[in-house]
Amino acid sequence: MTSYKKILLCYDGTREGRKALRCGADLVLDLKAQAHLLSVVDMRSSIAQSAGMLTDVVCNSFEKSAREILQEGVDWLSERGVKVQGHFAFGHPVDEIARLANELEVDLVVVGHRCRTGLARWWMGAGNTPLLDRVSCSILVACASKAELDAAQEPVEEQVAG
Template structure:
């Protein structure tokens, strides 16, 4: 097995994000890896969904929700013995994941994915280069299936809000 010393977990509060958080936490504990957690607000998607009518108040709410999700993830990891450094970004998730992975020189990026047709938002943006081609480290894809059940005590629950 490769020796992963520095990991970047990508967390957005969704079922897929919670699966990535759990898998990443287990691996970080096993490997005693330095752990970073990233939460991204994708304003392009939010603006498109609102037909370009987002107000400053709405943008602030997206940011507040994303910061809560990030803190929720950091707190959840800390409760399980993983010391994680939280990172917050505005932008397209693929771009922000790739940028932070390079900046931190991580060995492993952990993302969540729901089984469905096509590739998830973590893999492909709207016609952009896949995440696989944007990072120079390994990627662990934690797959969340529709049938997968989670006990509330094993994973954080996200606050409502459209955040990626």
């Protein structure tokens, strides 16, 4: 098995992101790997909905929220003994994950995945396929189990800890 020495965890505060964070933390600790955590602000849909007229206040609110999510992830990992370096970016998540993964020369990227069906899958496209084509490392896609999906109503602290 390949030894992963440098791992990039991607976290956005969603239940899928929390699953990726838990899986990534376990791997980092088991492999004694170097950990990096990325949070990305993707304002494309908000910009489209506002016809490109977002105010500085709204943009700052998005950034503040994403930085809080990043800090939440860093704190959670640190509490579990994972030494991690946090990274923050603006842009399309796939672009920013690929950019940082290549820049840091990571061995593994850990992302969460939300299963889509029917029209949503067709509309959204292939999901992680563009990322697969843009990095030269392994990718671990963490998917939530049925029990985890059922527990989605729990407070964030309990979900991350679970």
